[in-house]
Amino acid sequence: MLIFIEPESEKPIYQQIRDQIVEGIARGELLPGTGLPSIRQLAADFGINLHTVNKAYELLEREGFLQVRRKTGAVVQPRGRLAEDWEARLRTLLAEALAQGLPAEEILVRCQRVLATLTEREQPDR
Amino acid sequence: MLIFIEPESEKPIYQQIRDQIVEGIARGELLPGTGLPSIRQLAADFGINLHTVNKAYELLEREGFLQVRRKTGAVVQPRGRLAEDWEARLRTLLAEALAQGLPAEEILVRCQRVLATLTEREQPDR
DNA sequence: CTTTTTGTTATATCTATTATATAACAAATG
DNA sequence: CATTTGTTATATAATAGATATAACAAAAAG
Structure with missing residues (x-):
């Protein structure tokens, strides 16, 4: 699954990453259990900072889309609850x-x- | 039409104002030609700064929902084009x-x- | 015509957010 | 044990959100 970053967009980079991963899950391209690239790997690919990717992963974890573990990297979760808002x-x-x-x-x-x-x-x- | 502001919300105040006016137009409570309170009036009602209301009105004007004139205040526009995004x-x-x-x-x-x-x-x- | 109201513009300040840059720590893999 | 990785901690810079004043210009009201 490919992710595209528009640095000049008014949408924050971490939000772009978040949205595209969510869409990947929605499309069924990212199935539960699927492993995602490590924070440092993604940051290197995009030429952006480690913390920007970390912020996206943190958000996705809080929303119930991912589970982030040591060494294993981020893994797509089976399911979550829809945000109240x-x-x-x-x-x-x-x-x-x-x-x-x-x-x-x-x-x-x-x-x-x-x-x-x-x-x-x-x-x-x- | 009543507008409620939640100062502690993570949604910016100017965005709250914008969203509620848009919903008012959608519901048909704010018909084309309807006049809205002046910037200073709204700011006084909410106990917020003039520029915060101004930002909301500016945004609504750019989006085609309102036309802002001198002295007449903001007036609901007949129609606009849906944002490209x-x-x-x-x-x-x-x-x-x-x-x-x-x-x-x-x-x-x-x-x-x-x-x-x-x-x-x-x-x-x- | 003068006064008042109003949108507009201009600064300035403060806080929070976004993004980057280093650095160090701790857990887990090989 | 060494390496990789998530995590945590600072620090800095730029931008956004909100406030505070002040002044200007246009339009309505008197």
Whole structure:
């Protein structure tokens, strides 16, 4: 699974890493038990600091996506609980589209489309 | 329309104001042409600084939700264009739910439910 | 026309966040 | 034991968030 960093993005680097790993898990590319590169390895690959990667891993661990162990590196967790503010964030995002005049049906279709691109071909064990 | 500020939230104050106004527009409580309180007025009501409110209004203007004029104050705009990164933000949010094991159907139902709470009773002109 | 209100602009300060740079420590692997 | 790795600790720099004043200019109200 490839990760791309945009240093000039307004989204913090550690957040970019976090989001892409979350998406990798969602797509089924990162299955539970999958090992991720070590902090120092990832930092070297991206040419960024060790602590920036560490921050992303720490966040992912707090959110229940990863378990970080010594020497073994980070390992994808079987499951977690959805963040309590998830629905509030969804609400804000959907409100934004409604406020710009997008019909609710059109918004739903977009949700469906995005979900489809995330779940298509997600069964690598066949 | 009431706005609530949580000073201790990790979400910036100007973002809280922005989000609640956007939701107000989405719900139809703030119709195009509706005037909003002046920057100094809102700041006084919340007991916060003038520039914090100004930042929220500036953001809302850049996003096409408001038009800010002298003396008239901020006025809700008829419409705008959806931000280019909207779908990317939706993608990240939906991926988070999928990664935590929520089935796509369940996620869609939640989207539908949230949309319903935003669009119910949205026609004040009857 | 004068006064007042309002958005705008300009500094300045303070805190927190983001990112980097070193360094050292401790646990686990080979 | 030596190496790798996560962890912890400082330190620094840049940026963002919030506050505090002050002043300016446009527009409404008197």
